[in-house]
Amino acid sequence: MNDSKRKGLNSFIHSDSSDSILSAYQEDRPFYCEDLSSSISDLTQIPFLKSLDTMLDNWSDEVHVHLPDAADEASAIKTNSKEARKLFRNGMGVRFSEVNKKSPKLDSWLQSIKEDFGFSKMTYARSIVYATPANKGNAPHFDQNYNIVIQLTGNKKWWIAPNTTVANPLTRHVIGLETDPELASYTRQEFPKEMPEGAQEFTLKAGSVLFVPRGHWHMTHANEDSLALNLTFSAPTYLDTLTAALRGRLAQSPHWRESIDGLNSEEGFHIAAHKFNLLLAELKEDVKTWEAEGILAATEFAE
Ligand SMILES: [Fe+2]
Incomplete structure (x- = not known):
């Protein structure tokens, strides 16, 4: 079978080591492959994903621009593509939500991956595109969802560390920001004040893939202007x-x-x-x- 014709999690298998996202998911650890471009070209060649310019040119909905104060999507404004282009040039990150709604191909990949994980039909699966200007990134945090990151353009660093404070969090948390009251109710220890030591470091370039398990701490830094496609899955719990x-x-x-x-x-x-x-x-x-x-x-x- 031609790998480029595959869809879903079967495409995310490391060609050298046979490691896969599914194994990483089952073992609650990250998965990284520096270059999976040939097996996911069906996704990365979707025309509007080519660059930030093609995204902005084809996007008529609102976009979120991340304000410089928190280095996190918790502090963002909504604006149009024209303004977003200017704000990106001024060093602010831009987020496009539910991009799968603009592309049946992307949506069909999401649904396939959701089924491959064996997640519930009620799972909220979506794809988000993040544009990050050079030398910017995300503050350390964890998310309540699973995330597959596909680097489209540029070079970006990620750090990931296991979360030893709380298992299976139901909400995201950013170091230095307020803790959700329900999350605080079942978190027995204090959250760390900075990214935990010993985090694994990954460098993503066009065609690289990273799987971030639910609840794991992570932070990012773009070495140059970066565009990434994220496939995220919020699967219902028991x-x-x-x-x-x-x-x-x-x-x-x-x-x-x-x-x-x-x-x-x-x-x-x-x-x-x-x-x-x-x-x-x-x-x-x-x-x-x-x-x-x-x-x-x-x-x-x-x-
Ligand atoms: Fe995140």
Whole structure:
């Protein structure tokens, strides 16, 4: 089979070592290949991905421009392509969201990769293009999603380190910025104040591929103007799937849909708590009959 005709995760196999993104995913470690250009040319040759200029020329939606204060997408403004071009020349990063919506080919790759990972049908898969000016980059952070980075043009450095503070985070976190309250609730230790020591270093040039596992710390620095295509996957967790199923089930009942009131008096509080306990007693009985197969069948195979 001609490699260039392959689609999906099978294209991301290191030609020298046979290492693959799928193995890296299973072992919760990065995957890097300096040059995978021949096996992913189907993607990298999508015309508008050729350069920042072709991206801007073909993009009529808003783009996000990263402001210089935080070196992170948490601090960004939305603007048009014309303004973005100027701001890039002034040293600011530009982000194009959901680029897959502009290219059926790109979208079909995303869907194939999502299936190859075995992720849920409910997974939010998208592709983002990042333009980073020379000598700029991203502050150390981790994301709650999996990320495949395909370098399109320019030379960019990445550093990746395992996250020993929290496993399977549900939200991203940037060192030096505020911690999401839910993330803080299940993080027992303090986050590091800077990129952890011993991070692996990777240099990406046109055709290089890097897989960043969910939750791993990473930071970047563009050695020259850089354009990269990211394929990101936010796959539902067991928690997400149970929560969605529970809500779907309980929403069928007018009693569960009732607004809680009376909480401003002692008597009202007890009445509300009594009603709530009756509903919980019913739920406990109901939950005993639940099977994972039934929940997954409802979320994955329902039309
Ligand atoms: Fe990131």
